[in-house]
Amino acid sequence: MDRRQFLATGALSALALAGCAGDPSDPTDTATGDPGPGGEDTPTSAPTATLASTVPSPADTATPERPDGIYVQTFRERMSMQGSAESGDYAFALMFTVPHRFWTVTGNEFSTTRIAEADSFHLMAAVWDPETETVLPETGLSVEITRDDALVSQEVIYPMLSQPMGFHYGGNFGLDGDGSYTVTLSVGGTSIRRTGAFAGRFGDPASVEIPLEFTEATREEVATRPFDRGGEPGALRPMDAAFPQAVAPAESTLPGTVRGRATSDDARFVVTTLAESPTGVEAPGPYLAVSVRTRYNGYVLPAMALDATLSRGDETVFEGPLRRTLDPDLGYHYGAAVDDIEPGDELTLSVATVPQVARHEGYETAFREMDDVTVSL
């Protein structure tokens, strides 16, 4: 391994603070950062970023005081786009950045994955439907890395949320030095419910091979450097990327009637109702859908256990779990058919299991103590 520091030289122009301009889908969110960093991405000579170095990368530094909820991560970063490919129902993209510390979740327990000395990079994969550009946020993804047909690594990688890089499947990997590698990305067929035009799709596995160059040149494409507004409430904006982001539909584009919204530990719940359940839902009747997204960037928050109680006066009209569902119009959401819904009904949403998505810095303090929320429909 060529252990070297390199200079962060390129523009970080894709990065900006979300929150400063508010969340377009969220009129109640006021700016939390200041307009700051948009134009400050000038080249710097500070040798701050490290890749496969024993010096802790900014991606592994401790933040002294973390607020509750989402906070701006303490470093800025770039990634190297390696390639994309399609197979079956799926499109894939492969990227990498510097090794990252991240937090995994099992049930309601969090565990820190630290950067290991042998880690060369943080590998990231995105998977989406090329027809609708809908990101698949809850499936299995595994990675095999070979070099000259020899196995270098193979792992199941985890769904993750990062402020600038968005929702991805990721993990830290060690390589055998500089050179050309082949990465096979394998997606599993999903077992979550699919509705509408998605019914019957995404049930089979598929794999693609994407070449990966790990060289001085590609390492120079990735860099991190400290960000002095790190730690404030807010989030870096999504970076411009050549693949779709798992951003939940804006309220104005959700089908049906948007009935209300609520926030719990910086997760925003948008409740919409449809007069008829989409195809793929076994029960007939009106459909209750809850779209859950991160504050600021509006990233989909998948893989929760979400229970709902719908009351009308003293009467309980519906009580039960909402099912994790992928729909081309509603996006990834939690839904159930209910007998009927009337204006004035009270909907209580209770999170039995917080989003089982690993978190990059700035998200590990959010969506983990999620109080019940009630929305008047």
Added chain:
Amino acid sequence: MDLGDETLSRREFAKAAVALGGATGLSACLDRLATDPGTATAAAPRGDPDTRPDRQHAWREHVRRDDHGNSLLPRHQVLLYLTLDRDGPPTNADRETVASALATLDRAYAWDHDALLYSVAYSPAYFDRFDADLPASVNLPGPRRLSDFEEPTFDTQDVLVHLASDRPDILLEAEGALVGDTSVANGVAVDARLTDVATVDSRRTGFVGAGLPAANQDAAGVPDSMPVPEASPLFMGFEAGFRGNQATEDYVTIDEGPFAGGTTKAVANLRQRLADWYDEQTFDERVAEMFSPAHAEQGLVEGVGDNLGADSGIDQFIQDVPAQAREAGRVGHAQKAARANRDAEGNVRLLRRHFESTDDIGSDQNVASLHFPSLQRDITAFEEVRRAMNGVDVTQATPAVRQRVNNGILEYIFVRRRGNFLVPPRRHRALPSPRPE
């Protein structure tokens, strides 16, 4: 690995010699045995063809047992996948050649773990060579994908020969007699070989039993921390195949039709990736994922699990597995599979005979893998148990259990090959037709 390296332990050497195979492996084996006072060099016990059991899978009475009566499979094993050279059905002359090659082994070696246990099995592709179909008493579908995430290559060669012995020298000599250039096997002249009518398409090797995985853990997939316990028969650190959790040979035997006395055999090869298994998980977490969360909470497993005796106790924890998983945030491998691995009377349906390997099929790298032969009366039984192991219902019950994460051991195993075979009774073991007389 240099087989002449005298610093290799006996266990490393034996595994390496079997993996290398051929005349070189055998000759290195004999050289080493001749100079290693700790190793048996006695001639193998000769066989008596007339005393052989009719079932080729009758191994249980002929292998070692531990103190609890659990079977200890032969330490060294070879799988030979062969393809017939001829198109169409085999001829009577082909059949006589195969019968003669197998008869040589029967005369040369006793039916015993200290000599040689073996079986010859045939694939659905082999039976497709004939116009006639297999009888209804044999259910032998072709291999297929059994989870939403695996994409294995299917083994569709005609013939699978499975050789097993505690002695690597005997194993290699017997293999040489079948498909190599051994001219005299344990004093018996070799006058016919399988390779007279077929070609070896794939040769796979492996080992099982306390000490061997620990001695051979310097393989990709096992972390550098050398975590495999000396007492473990398998790379993952636990005993498996407890007597109470295995089908009997009687149970898996086809009981009617021309192939009565035979069985079906599903064989998978799985790559193992154990860095996170060992380095990111505690012992209790490994127990929870291998057996059940309750096994961990109640401290039921000590060390490699020898304290479990003759039964893992998994049947206590197979009711409402999704509810247990919702509570624990993870689910055990054994508890998922066991749900489908019992018949209405509670009998176990599968007889698993898996063993470890460092084969990386298609390359010469040392990569931790598992050869997983399973015997059952009917391939469908295997498919049902394998699907239960996917735990799809559990992933729907709690998002904490994902397709392959917190879902038993699915995060650590990658299926690469799968094939289905019929193990005929001994009387039909030589290139049978689908409707033998």
